[in-house]
Amino acid sequence: MRLIDELVARLGARDPMFTCGWGDRQALEAIVTGGLFVADDAAAPAVKRTPAQSRFAGARALDLAFPSPATSLPPEVSTATVRHLEPLRPREERAAVVVLAASREEGYGLREAIWSKLATDEGVDVFLLENAYYGSRRARGQRSASLPTVVDQLRMNLATLAEVDALLRHFARERFSRTAVTGFSMGGAMAALAGALLRRSFAVVPMAATIRPATIYTEGLLSRSVAFEALDVDGRVVDARGRLAEVLDVADLSRLAAPVCRAATVVVGCTVDGFVAREGTVALAEHWGAELRWVRGGHVSALFSGRRAMRRAVLDAIERLPTPVDQARHVRMASP
Template sequence: MVTAKVGLLHYVLDHVYGAFVHRTRLSTPFFSRGWGGSKLELLETVIKQLFPDLARQNWPPKVIHPTWRTVWETKNSCLREGVFKTPCSEQLMQALPPESRNARIAFLTPKSMSPQNMACVVHLAGTGDHTFERRLRLGGPLLKQNIATMVLESPFYGQRRPVLQRGAKLLCVSDLLLLGSATIEEARSLLHWLDIEVGFGKTGVCGLSMGGVHAAMVGSLHPTPIATLPFLSPHSAVVAFCEGILKHATAWDVLRADGSMQQASMTLEEVRERMRSVLSLTDVTRFPVPKNPEAVIFVGATNDGYIPKHSVLELQKAWPGSEVRWVTGGHVSSFLLHNNEFRRAIVDALDRLPWKESPL
């Protein structure tokens, strides 16, 4: 009885937080400028190329050349920040706003041993995570276990946010797909750089919420086994924007009017059906099974108002051999209270990978 009441409290907290952040007049809704026109059509084509045949993927990715500055350094660890030109195709580069065309990263590393005897995990951003700080706090304690942290700032976020965009509220539906496409290409290039240029013995990718969806895609598309850790993540953006709390933060009337400019007047239900169709491109269950599904650990929340349980379980079902772990809480409370569980999952997933053989 007590457990049920606690679970309900976490669920209610998600809805209270969602109402405050997404449903007040002071808050701009998602997609306040519509679908995105020709950009959306371009991105639908690009994303369809990501699956289902991994053999068709461009690998290795474009070489990146980060420019670094040291933020701080101690006897045992070092934090650097870097910038590199996004390795996206020219089509995607032109679709990105100018502010988003250079990727920003933070790289937190231990100094105790050579990279070939260490692991590194790339941390991807959840919705609204504009800075490096939260993910650096998540990865920081892992330095003691010789696990480095690479944090990628997403396009449309932080210093890569377009001038006209308020907070995390993307202006067009096409921006969501563009954000995801660019993040995947940048993360894949970073993993390749960590593997080939730096020489880490193991690598992985993790993310929370939206970042978890992107992490799952990256882990799916990577040609060699890596640890893949989606936290509090749906199997598709359809769940977040059409089923969860974010459906109340979406400018449905704007999308309806924008869609009606291209065809006969649309009903609200037709608009939502079109949204489901577009966002079905983000369905991770349609992506290839990762090379080592045993190194995939999903962490879901028992009372998540944003991400229902069935969505997490659909991912596990699509990737036999993967593991789901549950933390007690909602989306917001788990984000705040369960970092130790996320860290434990990172360590366990990396432990399920073999060490890369050292070159002779």
């Protein structure tokens, strides 16, 4: 299982990230100084729906699109796109889950394979967000899912948070009673950040995530895919790794609050993960006071062997959410 992670890391290193360096230095410093945040006065987005080509017994697939609330994206990237798996037999108390993409995961195929059963068998609406700069949202001239600059990475992360917030507002307008955000690897890190930064009551289930995401890029197997030679600091490549860690520590979860509804948080780790250190996953669960579950497998193999356990974790977290009336009370108590 660990060998599979090693092989995937070796293949990923053939197409490294950040080959064009840091990107716009002024924008970089603005993000690092300002931190990650989401505007709390946004309105629910105007969502366009069209039938999708995917077919499922027990659910219909729709493609959703809405203007991204993120203002720093280039025009060709600025429309958020989402695959919605709508159950033909939804729950009486309607439930929705947003599933976020892993690093360099383009399209919906893998997530559909893992999560469609929530729609077809459990009556939960599933929403798969396509990340900015991935798949149909690539920037002009972008040749692959390996982002050319660090600023692109941070803009993607900020856009993901803003778009998750927009989807949660959309769910409220559509009268969903229970909502959740989950994801695997980078998707898990973004789900955790959404739980920490969006001060409303929803279930949070980060998978294969760590308390300090910077370590994934500077210490783990994914660091082999980082073009550190392009991130020199005043001509000294030796300082690039440390500087990248400082920049990405804007997402250090130990500096942020726990989700509003701690009872509805479940942290899921992989037993032999080659990309995410076990102690980082444990630290995240301890920081939140959340339940910690383990699925057997490595970072890659768990996506195949651990699917049922992953879906179960999301269902259990959704069931632990308070009633809509109690959810409003949770939000008021969690507000500063």
